Amino acid sequence: MTRYRIQVSRTAERQIKKLPLDARAQVVRTVQGLAVDPFPTGCRKLTGYDDVFRVRAGPFRILYSVNGGTLIVIVLKVGHRRNVYR
Numbered sequence: 001m002t003r004y005r006i007q008v009s010r011t012a013e014r015q016i017k018k019l020p021l022d023a024r025a026q027v028v029r030t031v032q033g034l035a036v037d038p039f040p041t042g043c044r045k046l047t048g049y050d051d052v053f054r055v056r057a058g059p060f061r062i063l064y065s066v067n068g069g070t071l072i073v074i075v076l077k078v079g080h081r082r083n084v085y086r
Contacts, residue, residue, distance in 0.1 A: 002013060004035050004066070006076045012062075015078040027078055030057040034073045038066045052076065061085075 008016070008031070013026045017025055033040060033054070034084055051065050061084045063077040 002073045003054060004073045006031060006035050006073050006075065009077075012064055012075045012078050019060070019078070023058060027057045027062060029034050030055060030062060031075055034062075034064065034075075038064075038073050054079075054084075 005038060016024060019027060040054070043053050046052045046054055046063070051067075053064055053066065055062050055064070059081055060078060061081050062075060063084060065074045065076060066072075067074070
């Protein structure tokens, strides 16, 4: 099985560092899981974008883009569900 490379944007990196410790661990586990399966059960494509998806990690959302040609998953934003889409 082919593994995807994970790239985390600077914005997402800062957002992950601001999360509480238990939520941070849950988000990191979910992001690492995207390397094995970039389209896990429950992922949704965001309307209005060509290649941006979201996946849930408790009350937090991870917005990411998948480049299938080069096998890269780019994490764009991470945040609480009420703030991440702004």
